[in-house]
Amino acid sequence: MRVAVALVLGLVGLMAQAQMYVDSARSITKPAVVQYLYPEQITIPAGRPSTVTLHFRISPGLHINSHTPTEDQLIPTTFSIPASAGVRLEGAVYPPGAEFRLPLDPGTRLSVYTGEFTVQARLVATAGDHLVEAKLRYQACDSNACMPPRTIIAAIDVIGRRE
């Protein structure tokens, strides 16, 4: 009996240690610069275009180019929805960018988003429940360095309600 109890305890201990190592490995991954906030679920009339406001947040101290950057070479923030999702993106309205100048190059004006921003997405859904993996592509910088362009997934449960 004692041996059995000791074995159980040993096994549990090993499982706990293993869990910690797994968590440790996960924590190495850097968090995304931009996070999708909400809504997680929306209900819209099926077959009819509806405008939905999607909220995003940028990590403090960083900025991303607006949808209309000031130079052709800069990568704009763009929102998209995969074609086969049962939900179609008819269009998106982006907020205007705020003016930003790099301290080392005050002569260059940039158009950026910082903090929280929204995208007004005009969606058309077929009837039913669709788990949409919308995408936001952005390119982030701070005053001294830039990160490569990234795409985050905004998971949204879109319910197309029959009317």
Added chain:
Amino acid sequence: MKRNSLVLGAVLAILAFFGWAGWVNFEFRKQAAERLLAPAPGGELKAGPASDGPPFIPMLLGKPAPAFTLENLGGKKVPLSDYKGKALLINFWATWCGPCKIETPWLIVLRNQYAAQGFEVLGISMDDLDHGNPRALSEEKQEIARFVQQTQIPYPVLIDGDSISRPYGGLDELPTSFFVNRNGIVVAAQLGVTSKAEIEGNIRKALGGGN
């Protein structure tokens, strides 16, 4: 009765152990999350001088610059070994990187200033290249060439830097520069745009003149 007590005790011990493991795990995750979410000093991405830079810098310092062969804008394959015996500044940049554009004129001036001493800059573009789409690839190369022409870069520019990002520490932030001495050893590195004076100091170090 005695056996029941024993079993009950064992169950309680297991539950207590689960509770302890859960608590330790929670604390560990909480600390990890705090570390990850804590903003960098001044809310910035990084570093400045190599001494307090990110982990990849000490990892490469004092070691041979990782070998590579990349294409230049003319399609010619250029190995790092072509520059054996020269002091090098390997500068990773991209056309979409504003801070990279700030330091490019400094690099041009410094390259021209120190070229006679056996110094060269290797600009490596990190712009995405769509190898599966010849038309897009051609346009992407033209975009890089346009930038090189506009900024009048006189030093060699190689493309597809992303393919060698791993041995150079991931290159998650641009510009990133490595200073390599005549023996091929990385003697300094810089992350982000710093100052012309700091770049020059590292070039002198690569040339063997110290700071």
